[in-house]
Amino acid sequence: MQYKKSTLFLISVLVIIILAILFYLFTRTYNAPSDVVNNDSECLLFQSSDPKKSCFIANNAVQQPDNVTLPPQNNETLSPADEVVISSCISDDRNQTDSCIKKTAVTEKNTVLCSAISGALERSDCVSSVGRVDNPTKIVFTEPTVNKTALTATTTTVAKTGTPLSTVFTDMLDRIKKTVSDTNNNPDSRFTAEGFYERLATHTGLNLYAFSEYQVAPGSVITAQGTGFTKTGNTLYLGTYSLSGLESADGSTLSFTVPSLNKGTYEGWIENTNGSSKKDDRKIMLMITNSPTPKPVIHSVSPKVPLSTDTVIFSGENFSSSVNVMTTFGAKESVSASGGSFALKVSDLPFYEKVKTAPGVAGTLVSFFIYVYNENGVSGKPFTFDIQF
């Protein structure tokens, strides 16, 4: 076959272009900016004087807008008159007491009353609420910058008084989209998924979270779940007994055969080149028994979509005589159970009052999850359903 020179030339050019594209695709790497430091432990305080930290804020960089009123300073000492004002709030329920004190502080516009609230964050929230009474709709946001060398915060009032909340947030979504798309052209690990995963992986470390079953028989194969497992060389400790040479394909699970140990409850932990997952305040337990009872599980709820004031009946298995629950609205212990069911009033949960009075909740469906746990173990997955507020 004979080809014209021009045809051969075109084919050669095409092949070179294709090879160049392949070379670029397979050899490109993402290089994090050198000024983004992995060790951001100082950023737990949300601010750093080191320009290389991602939370650096230069002196005088934040300009206080004229139309923002700071909440008044909090004098920590309650006067006898203040104590009288909040005396009607005192009750056995700490949440109710704090909620009542906050409402009184806002009504009286007195931040001193906030010092009677338990918890630093709740006290701050109370003080901020008193300050916001005078400026209910002035919301100040900060535009994040894509400056790679230092974080400089500029404070801009982006919502004028009276702007509906929905408009504020939909405008915000457009700004976020722009920020994220800008990083495609100007990669900054503070705004990229890769950067987030890198920071997450660097600080997560070795952890053991749970075993797939709590009560197990010797010889059964179960899975340990956590983070920081190595491909090879993991050692599982059950009390003083150890199982070495365990492998993990994905770094977060590893399977093993339960050894023939004496019946009893053992603390488990993993050791490998990343250290040890043993934590005295968070012991991960395993019960070895010849007749294991499966962990509790919820199969259904009644009503299917309960009102927030309803008593919800949960049906399932292995509840024994009582269960403890961990839910969207907090935890509750020792809930009586019998015949494969237990009843729970959502309004009895710790955070229910906060949810009920939250803006935009009335009249909506709220997604709710629940775990149950008792002497038989912890339910493997959360049971989820909607609650009508």
Place this chain on the structure above:
Amino acid sequence: MNFSPKKFVIALSLFFCVLMPNMAHATIPPILGFGGLPVFWFPCTCSVAVWNWFAPLYLTAIPMTGPMVYVPYATIPFANFLPSIPLIPEEGGYIPGIQACWFYVGIACVPIPAIGAEVFVGTGL
């Protein structure tokens, strides 16, 4: 068989139309925008994170309610540096589907469901 450059180019183009999308880095979910008012929070006692429940929560123009997880060493905070404070508005980017919050329930840790993990967040005052 006659070799046709035109057919060769077309065949090569079709080949790469199939191959190249599979070579894209599509395994990491994108960063999406969010904003809203946190109502309450609790600490993730097994992982270093804070679980925040928002109402309203804006992922689109339609408000909803739901939880987001703030991870102190991975989420980048911006002014006014008040994340997770109830009723102080927040806005930022999140990655959906990341399980970053684990809570201790006496014998094990359980994953607490959330819409996603915050990648960066700025707050009001």
